[in-house]
Each structure stands twice: as structure tokens, then as C-alpha cells.
Amino acid sequence: xxxxxxxxxxxxxxxxxxxxxxxxxxxxxxxxxxxxxxxxxxxxxxxxxxxxxxxxxxxxxxxxxxxxxxxxxxxxxxxxxxxxxxxxxxxxxxxxxxxxxxxxxxxxxxxxx
Amino acid sequence: xxxxxxxxxxxxxxxxxxxxxxxxxxxxxxxxxxxxxxxxxxxxxxxxxxxxxxxxxxxxxxxxxxxxxxxxxxxxxxxxxxxxxxxxxxxxxxxxxxxxxxxxxxxxxxxx
Numbered sequence: 001x002x003x004x005x006x007x008x009x010x011x012x013x014x015x016x017x018x019x020x021x022x023x024x025x026x027x028x029x030x031x032x033x034x035x036x037x038x039x040x041x042x043x044x045x046x047x048x049x050x051x052x053x054x055x056x057x058x059x060x061x062x063x064x065x066x067x068x069x070x071x072x073x074x075x076x077x078x079x080x081x082x083x084x085x086x087x088x089x090x091x092x093x094x095x096x097x098x099x100x101x102x103x104x105x106x107x108x109x110x111x112x113x
Numbered sequence: 114x115x116x117x118x119x120x121x122x123x124x125x126x127x128x129x130x131x132x133x134x135x136x137x138x139x140x141x142x143x144x145x146x147x148x149x150x151x152x153x154x155x156x157x158x159x160x161x162x163x164x165x166x167x168x169x170x171x172x173x174x175x176x177x178x179x180x181x182x183x184x185x186x187x188x189x190x191x192x193x194x195x196x197x198x199x200x201x202x203x204x205x206x207x208x209x210x211x212x213x214x215x216x217x218x219x220x221x222x223x224x225x
Contacts, residue, residue, distance in 0.1 A: 033213055040201060042117075042218040043156070088155050100146065100169050101205075101214065103155035 006089060006107040014112050019076040021107040023089030024069075030092050032065055032072050033101065037086045046074075046087075079111045117142075117217035119204050125223045126194050132222060134189040138206030139215045144168075145187040146214065147179060148203040156203055162187050191222075199224045 007022045023032070031050045035043040049056045049065045049072070056063045062075040076083055086108050090101040118137040126132050138145050144163045148156035158171035162181035181187045185206075191198055201221050205214040 035216075040150075040152070040219075040221075042203065043205075043214075043216040045213040045215065048213045090155075100158040100161060100171065101148075101156075102158065103148075105155045 006104045008107060009105065010108045012110045012112065013079055015079060015081055017079055019079050019109055021074050021087055023072045023104055025091045026070065027093060033090045033092060034063060034074050035088045035090060037088065081111050081113045083109060084111045085109060117204055117206050117215050119217035119220050121220060123221045125225060128194055128196060128224055130194050131190065131192045132194060134202050134220045136187045136204030136217060138185050142206035142208045142215065143185050144207045145181055145185065146205045147189045148205065150201040150203060194224045196224050198222065
């Protein structure tokens with residue numbers, strides 16, 4: 001089963017606008033990660049936020065984490081056509097042996113030129 | 114510095130056959146995880162290998178098995194293929210269990 005659930009499932013915006021997507025999860029986590037996937041190929045790691053962090057920035061990306069609400073958001077500012085992709089949140093829960101990522105269903109973002 | 118390399122890129126198999134997918138992790142990474150991604154869905158964790166042993170396993174049947182070699186590369190084997198096994202299979206490597214993962218481009222498996 002998928003722990004993370006992204007909202008919205010799809011998003012269409014104009015180039016230059018901001019894109020915001022949200023992720024909710026169910027269990028305690030070690031960290032939460034966001035990935036981008038173009039055209040059903042490999043995932044690209046965007047940003048990682050640890051459970052003791054509340055906000056993190058990387059270039060045009062801003063991620064927030066609210067562990068009390070078990071939710072996270074990803075903001076892409078000043079979007080570009082190249083940002084068109086599917087975005088996934090993934091929670092990382094550290095187990096006694098090893099760890100695994102649990103992904104949500106993703107948000108499909110279309111940035112129109 | 115090469116990232117994660119997966120082979121083959123695409124594969125078509127017949128129901129009931131067996132398949133082996135291969136993954137070479139990013140240089141310096143010693144942990145390899147495998148994920149299955151059905152069309153339109155998020156990746157699902159299959160298993161993770163570290164020091165040549167399966168360390169974590171997701172909710173997949175025993176038809177899915179794997180191996181990690183001393184050079185950290187890994188194989189995913191699927192026996193008795195079903196139509197539902199058609200998916201993109203992703204390999205991810207890492208060196209820090211609390212860090213981000215590097216994913217390969219995946220192997221697109223089609224079972225007919």
C-alpha cells in the first residue's frame with residue numbers, strides 16, 4: 001500500500017506561475033523526500049527534509065514538513081516548461097534493519113508555455 | 114561519474130517465463146533497492162540488498178527474488194511471469210540509509 005498521498009493528482013499552470021502540491025502520510029518517518037519523473041523514466045531526487053526540519057529550500061523549490069499533521073508541501077516557483085513532469089513524495093522510515101521508501105501516487109504537473 | 118545503470122532498457126516476455134534484470138549502483142554506493150512502478154502509479158518497494166543480503170522486503174510474492182554481488186551490483190529475478198508483472202522496474206542505490214537515493218532509468222517489462 002502507498003503511505004503518501006499527493007494532492008492534487010494533476011495540475012496545469014502557465015509558465016511563470018507557482019506550482020504547489022501536497023503530500024500526506026500515515027506513520028512516523030525519518031525523513032520525507034520529493035522526486036521528479038519525466039515521461040515514465042527514472043526518478044530524480046529533488047530534496048530531502050528530515051523529521052526535525054520544518055522547511056527547506058533548493059533553488060526554485062521550497063518544501064515544508066508538518067509532522068503533527070503528517071503532511072508536506074512542495075512549491076515550485078516561477079515554473080518553466082521543463083518542469084513538466086510527475087512529482088512524487090516518498091517517506092523514509094528507518095527500520096531495525098535497512099530502510100525503504102514508500103511513495104505516493106504522484107502529482108502530474110503540466111506547465112504550458 | 115556514472116549514476117545507476119540498469120539493463121536491459123526494454124524487455125518483452127511471455128506469460129510463464131522467467132526474467133532477470135540487472136543494476137549497477139552509483140560509484141561509492143553499497144545499498145541497492147528495487148521498485149516496481151505500474152503505469153500511472155507510484156513506485157512500490159520490492160526489496161533492498163546490503164552486504165549481499167536481503168535486508169528489507171516489500172509485499173511481493175516469492176516469485177520475486179534478488180541477489181547482490183561483491184561489487185554491489187544486483188539482479189532482480191521474476192519467475193512464472195504474469196500479465197500483471199508488466200511495469201517499469203527501478204533500481205535505486207544509496208550509501209547513507211538516511212540520505213537520498215539515486216535511481217536508474219528503469220527497465221520497462223512487458224508480459225504478453
